[in-house]
Amino acid sequence: MTSFSGWRAPLLALTAVLLLAPQTAAAQDPGGSPPPARTVATPDRPSYDVSLRTDADGSHWTGRQTVSFRNAARTPLASVDVRLWGNGTVGCGTPDGPPPVRVSGVAGGTPHLPTVGCTALRIDLPAPLPYGARASVSFDVSITVPDRVHRFGRDGAHRYLGNALPLLSVRDERGRHLDPDVGFGESFHTLAGDFRVALDHPRGLVVPATGTTTRHPGAPGRTVTTSVARGVRDFAWAAGPFRSKTVTTPGGVRLNAYWTGTTTPEGVTNALKESVGSVDEFGKRFGRYPYGELDLVMSDTLDDFGSMEFPGLVLLWTEPEESGAVHEIAHQWFYGVVGNDQFAEPWLDEAFAQYASRLYRREDTTTCWEDQGAWPSDTAALTRTMGYYGDGHRSEYVRVVYVRGACALSDLERLLGGREMAGMLRGYVRDHWLGVATTADFKRAAQAATSTDLGPFWTEHRIH
Numbered sequence: 001m002t003s004f005s006g007w008r009a010p011l012l013a014l015t016a017v018l019l020l021a022p023q024t025a026a027a028q029d030p031g032g033s034p035p036p037a038r039t040v041a042t043p044d045r046p047s048y049d050v051s052l053r054t055d056a057d058g059s060h061w062t063g064r065q066t067v068s069f070r071n072a073a074r075t076p077l078a079s080v081d082v083r084l085w086g087n088g089t090v091g092c093g094t095p096d097g098p099p100p101v102r103v104s105g106v107a108g109g110t111p112h113l114p115t116v117g118c119t120a121l122r123i124d125l126p127a128p129l130p131y132g133a134r135a136s137v138s139f140d141v142s143i144t145v146p147d148r149v150h151r152f153g154r155d156g157a158h159r160y161l162g163n164a165l166p167l168l169s170v171r172d173e174r175g176r177h178l179d180p181d182v183g184f185g186e187s188f189h190t191l192a193g194d195f196r197v198a199l200d201h202p203r204g205l206v207v208p209a210t211g212t213t214t215r216h217p218g219a220p221g222r223t224v225t226t227s228v229a230r231g232v233r234d235f236a237w238a239a240g241p242f243r244s245k246t247v248t249t250p251g252g253v254r255l256n257a258y259w260t261g262t263t264t265p266e267g268v269t270n271a272l273k274e275s276v277g278s279v280d281e282f283g284k285r286f287g288r289y290p291y292g293e294l295d296l297v298m299s300d301t302l303d304d305f306g307s308m309e310f311p312g313l314v315l316l317w318t319e320p321e322e323s324g325a326v327h328e329i330a331h332q333w334f335y336g337v338v339g340n341d342q343f344a345e346p347w348l349d350e351a352f353a354q355y356a357s358r359l360y361r362r363e364d365t366t367t368c369w370e371d372q373g374a375w376p377s378d379t380a381a382l383t384r385t386m387g388y389y390g391d392g393h394r395s396e397y398v399r400v401v402y403v404r405g406a407c408a409l410s411d412l413e414r415l416l417g418g419r420e421m422a423g424m425l426r427g428y429v430r431d432h433w434l435g436v437a438t439t440a441d442f443k444r445a446a447q448a449a450t451s452t453d454l455g456p457f458w459t460e461h462r463i464h
Helices: 008-012 265-286 325-330 347-360 386-390 394-416 418-431 439-448 455-460
Strands: 044-054 060-070 077-083 101-107 120-129 134-144 152-155 158-161 193-202 212-217 222-232 237-239 243-248 254-259 293-299 308-310 313-317
Touching (some): 077 134, 120 134, 237 313, 243 265, 265 293, 308 325, 313 325, 394 418
Parallel strands (some): 293 313
Antiparallel strands (some): 152 158, 193 222
């Protein structure tokens, strides 16, 4: 996820098929009897079909989006929620400045007024959707890239469209997940799905995007970039006069590098080197990289924002000496492959990505936990939510989620043993492949790897 200004060198290392491995074995039943009493995440197995056209410089995109989905729950599904995360830090806008992401012309259901700062749109279905049945909704989309250097923003002549595309929200035994964007970190929780996105743009714009991408001529002077991605939780793209280069790792992963004109050659070379090495190493350690190709979108002017991961695409603040590539690529497994509710349990992707980054860099973590000293507060814990950090505890976020979280996993490795930790993590990834894991799931996996009672370990490291 994003790095934070003021931490620079220490935090650069931290910066941040079946569509869906179902949440329970019962959910694998494609139809017939509903699953047993435990509720599963729904709507699941989403499929997004999107067609957008942009203006001359990629600042404004309009078009149509259709999403189909299945009801995986025992209870008939009367409505769905669409998250408009691009409005997260802006809200509903003003009469002179509407929100960046707007939806209209809804078909397949009846929309309500947007809520949660215009980041959530509820759509009532024409009739309750029974277990195992599929339905779809479609709508017009208007996306205006905000004037800010951000994962959804502008960088000179370049445009970044991360978290811009409307996505289905999740419902489970805890109800509707309509958590707010607290202004930093991530609050996202989505299920893996399929995307087919056609982007119509001027021929002079280069458009990296999530998924396997093909390009063909459109109207005179225009190109249509079509991207197909399977088993991903989000879709991101960029547009601008990027320079580019493609390499294939020894492990067979295609890396497409894109960078701005001011990004140094040394920065590009270093980021590519780290990306080639880490994507192959993590593939061996956690399971083969599942998305076929990976786009690296690099800029040297993201220092106030940092870096950000999306499935199959990472946005990198790149300097001559270092980049956030290793941490962001580790996120392809932790949140990409193994999903989590990033609002409720942010440590499950950030701490794991940082731990993986330290493994790759062969860092000595022997005294990592002790070096942190006292906890920043009596209420601090690794399993706090983004709501906690957004409510007066922002100063604890990086220190606890990234630093202490990675140290805790290093301590667990020393307790279990290196080979046992590696085997446990590989099994944990396999068991939750393209699904959603919880802290309880991880604790069960770790406990199954040892005869030692891990209760005292969880208590000491405040993993509740």
